[in-house]
Amino acid sequence: MENQVNRKKMVYHTIAKRGIVSKTDLLGQFELSTSTMNRLLEELSGDGYIEEVGFGPSSGGRKPILYQAAASRGYIVGLEISRFYSALGLFDLHFNAKTLVRWRMDEDMTPETFVAHAARQLDAMLHDHHLSRDRVIGIGIGAVGPLDREKGRILKPLHFSAPGWTEVPICELIERETGIPAMLDNGANTALMGEHWAMRDDRPDLQHALYVHAGVSLRSAMMSHGQIVHGKVDMEGSIGQMIIQAGGERLGSHGNYGALESYVSVRALEKLAQSEAKIRRDELLPLRQTSPDSIAYDRLLSELSQNNGQVLELFLRTARHFGIGLANLINVFHPELIILGGPLVTAHERFYQTAIEIALSHTYYYPEYEPVFSKGVLREDAVVTGAAHMVWKSMSV
Structure with missing residues (x-):
C-alpha cells in the first residue's frame, strides 16, 4: 500500500x-x-x-x-515573515499567484498582530476568489531564522522592529487563527525551492544550487541532488559567521570577530559609511545638516541613485568582501548555479557584477569549472512562492 x-x-x-x-x-x-x-x-x-x-x-x-x-483541485498559501516586509500569497496547483500582498513590518507588528493581520488578508483573498477555507490545502511559512522546523517555532531572530519575536510557536498560532495546517522552514530555503521550481523548464536537470541573500543579515540555502540540505540546527544565517579576516571587526555584541556579516550587510555598510563620513563628510554625503552617526541605508541608496562616486565605492568595497565569502562557499560545494538576492545585490548592477568577478577569481578549478550566477526568476516573490511549494511537495494525493 x-x-x-x-x-x-x-x-x-x-x-x-x-x-x-x-x-x-x-x-x-x-x-x-x-x-x-x-x-x-x-x-x-x-x-x-x-x-x-x-x-x-x-x-x-x-x-x-x-x-x-488540475490547477483548481485545491489551493495553497505561502507566507513570508521577514524583518522589513512580509508577504502572503494564494496559489493554485499550477503555482499561479491568484493574489499576493505585501506589508511593512513596523514596530507595532508583534507576532499576535501579525497573525491576525495575515488571517484577515487570507479571508479577503478567499472572498475575492469565492473560495472557502476548506479549499486551502495548507499554509507554508518561510521565516527569518533561527528556527525549530519540527516544532514550528521561530527562536531568537535579530533586528525585528516589533517586540515579542522570540520563541514564537508560529505554526500553532497560524493554525489556531485560520484552522488550516501550517509548516515552517527558513526563508532562504523556501526562496531556493521557489526558484528551483520556476527554473524547471530552462534548467530541468538542475541538481546542485546555492541561494545567498545579502540584506540586513546574510542568509543562505543549499540544494544537493534536487533537495534542500538541512543541518542539525537551522543553518540560514551561518554564512554570515564565516570568518574572512582573522582578528577582524565584529558587528554588534554577538557573532564572530572578522565574520563576513561584519563586512557584508546593510548594517555593516551603514557603519562603514558613518566612519568614512567623519573623515570626508562633504565628499560622501553633500548634506551639511546630516550627522555622520545618523547615516542610514535609505540615504545611501538615494546618493547611489544620484551617481555619488564615493558612495558607489563603499558598495563596491562591500561587494568585494561578498565575493570572497561566495568563493569560500563555492570551493566547498561546487554548485551548478548560485542565485543572489537581497537589497545589496539589487542596489546596483556593479555590486552584483563585482561580487561575481571576485568570487570567480578565487574559485578553485576555474575556468574549467564555472558556475552560473543569477538573480533568479521570482526574486522578491521567491520566499512566499517557495513556502507554498513546500506544502505542495508534502501533500497527499
Whole structure:
C-alpha cells in the first residue's frame, strides 16, 4: 500500500512538473507496467488531481491521451515573515499567484498582530476568489531564522522592529487563527525551492544550487541532488559567521570577530559609511545638516541613485568582501548555479557584477569549472512562492 501511495505521488509530481505529458512519456520514466500506470492515472483523474487535455500526435496507432495537473483541485498559501516586509500569497496547483500582498513590518507588528493581520488578508483573498477555507490545502511559512522546523517555532531572530519575536510557536498560532495546517522552514530555503521550481523548464536537470541573500543579515540555502540540505540546527544565517579576516571587526555584541556579516550587510555598510563620513563628510554625503552617526541605508541608496562616486565605492568595497565569502562557499560545494538576492545585490548592477568577478577569481578549478550566477526568476516573490511549494511537495494525493 505504501509503495502504491509513493508511486501515485511520484507520477502526480512528474505530471505537474512537466506540464503536459502522455502515458507513454510516463511509462518511459517509471519502471511500471501499463496496467499499473493505467490504474494510477485513473485514480489521480478520479480524485481530481489530473485532467485530460486532448490528444498527442500518433506514432502509428491511436493518438495518446495527454494529461496535466488540475490547477483548481485545491489551493495553497505561502507566507513570508521577514524583518522589513512580509508577504502572503494564494496559489493554485499550477503555482499561479491568484493574489499576493505585501506589508511593512513596523514596530507595532508583534507576532499576535501579525497573525491576525495575515488571517484577515487570507479571508479577503478567499472572498475575492469565492473560495472557502476548506479549499486551502495548507499554509507554508518561510521565516527569518533561527528556527525549530519540527516544532514550528521561530527562536531568537535579530533586528525585528516589533517586540515579542522570540520563541514564537508560529505554526500553532497560524493554525489556531485560520484552522488550516501550517509548516515552517527558513526563508532562504523556501526562496531556493521557489526558484528551483520556476527554473524547471530552462534548467530541468538542475541538481546542485546555492541561494545567498545579502540584506540586513546574510542568509543562505543549499540544494544537493534536487533537495534542500538541512543541518542539525537551522543553518540560514551561518554564512554570515564565516570568518574572512582573522582578528577582524565584529558587528554588534554577538557573532564572530572578522565574520563576513561584519563586512557584508546593510548594517555593516551603514557603519562603514558613518566612519568614512567623519573623515570626508562633504565628499560622501553633500548634506551639511546630516550627522555622520545618523547615516542610514535609505540615504545611501538615494546618493547611489544620484551617481555619488564615493558612495558607489563603499558598495563596491562591500561587494568585494561578498565575493570572497561566495568563493569560500563555492570551493566547498561546487554548485551548478548560485542565485543572489537581497537589497545589496539589487542596489546596483556593479555590486552584483563585482561580487561575481571576485568570487570567480578565487574559485578553485576555474575556468574549467564555472558556475552560473543569477538573480533568479521570482526574486522578491521567491520566499512566499517557495513556502507554498513546500506544502505542495508534502501533500497527499
